[in-house]
Amino acid sequence: MAAEGAGINWYKYSAPHTFYPLAGRLIPWFAGLALAFCLIGLYIGFFVAPTEARQGEAYRIIFIHVPAAWMSMFIYVVMAFWAALGLAFNTRLSSMMASALAPTGALMTFIALWTGALWGRPTWGTYWVWDARLTSELILLFLYFGFLALEAAIEDTRRADRACAVLALVGVVNVPIIYFSVKWWNTLHQGATISLESAPKMATTMFAGMGMLALGFWMYCIAAALHRVRSIILERERRADWVREVT
Amino acid sequence: MSWGGWSDFWAMGGYAGFVWGSYGVTLLALALEVHLLRRRRARALAAVRRTQAQMARDLDESTS
Numbered sequence: 001m002a003a004e005g006a007g008i009n010w011y012k013y014s015a016p017h018t019f020y021p022l023a024g025r026l027i028p029w030f031a032g033l034a035l036a037f038c039l040i041g042l043y044i045g046f047f048v049a050p051t052e053a054r055q056g057e058a059y060r061i062i063f064i065h066v067p068a069a070w071m072s073m074f075i076y077v078v079m080a081f082w083a084a085l086g087l088a089f090n091t092r093l094s095s096m097m098a099s100a101l102a103p104t105g106a107l108m109t110f111i112a113l114w115t116g117a118l119w120g121r122p123t124w125g126t127y128w129v130w131d132a133r134l135t136s137e138l139i140l141l142f143l144y145f146g147f148l149a150l151e152a153a154i155e156d157t158r159r160a161d162r163a164c165a166v167l168a169l170v171g172v173v174n175v176p177i178i179y180f181s182v183k184w185w186n187t188l189h190q191g192a193t194i195s196l197e198s199a200p201k202m203a204t205t206m207f208a209g210m211g212m213l214a215l216g217f218w219m220y221c222i223a224a225a226l227h228r229v230r231s232i233i234l235e236r237e238r239r240a241d242w243v244r245e246v247t
Numbered sequence: 248m249s250w251g252g253w254s255d256f257w258a259m260g261g262y263a264g265f266v267w268g269s270y271g272v273t274l275l276a277l278a279l280e281v282h283l284l285r286r287r288r289a290r291a292l293a294a295v296r297r298t299q300a301q302m303a304r305d306l307d308e309s310t311s
């Protein structure tokens with residue numbers, strides 16, 4: 001109860017017992033927004049956006065590929081941020097947030113790689129190529145797996161949190177490499193992106209559909225992470241009195 | 248709407264396997280995560296009940 005008397009809300013909500021009910025109230029809102037944005041995005045993507053001149057209908061994979069790829073990188077940065085906060089200030093909830101984000105981040109990375117492969121085959125003629133963008137995104141998946149494996153391997157949660165935080169922080173260097181890979185190196189990935197941008201008439205509805213699905217994925221990831229962090233709080237604080245009262 | 252009909256829509260201009268393979272696996276992956284989230288919560292709640300019941304028993308034994 002050290003938070004009492006501090007008088008700052010920020011501290012109040014960094015305590016697991018106050019964050020747990022707050023997260024519970026927020027989940028339905030984020031889940032609802034996720035569903036709404038995704039449905040609007042899918043409608044625009046399939047029924048408003050026209051056929052792409054060079055790629056035909058295969059380009060419609062973009063509406064989930066790009067949002068998933070964005071989330072895969074964004075979640076990693078947020079995960080590393082919470083992990084660093086937990087490492088620096090030994091705050092329990094920060095480390096739990098990092099742990100809650102890792103599986104969803106891995107899932108988004110898998111979706112980005114899978115949809116990318118299925119998009120690459122009809123447009124580039126290959127499912128996979130070892131170029132900078134694809135390879136660095138695959139390394140991102142392995143970093144998420146490494147985080148999860150390390151966490152599972154260390155029984156003491158405090159030690160696991162610290163080890164995972166170091167891994168997350170070392171791995172964060174990979175995110176700008178993924179993001180700028182298409183500028184720094186000549187990759188196969190860049191060619192296809194440019195051909196989409198060179199059709200400005202389509203850009204408006206195409207970007208609208210992609211933007212809606214990006215918002216939908218974002219809201220989904222928040223809802224999933226909040227749901228998972230509530231389970232993690234219960235797992236770690238199962239002996240606490242407040243847990244008996246809320247379950 | 249740029250489709251001639253539903254069969255035209257599902258055919259995706261000859262790219263049905265790629266487009267629906269992408270969307271289908273994405274949907275499956277998200278459904279799997281939602282299932283795993285619910286299972287983890289159910290297990291966490293069960294663990295809380297077990298632990299709290301054990302703590303109550305231990306307390307009874309130490310006070311009686």
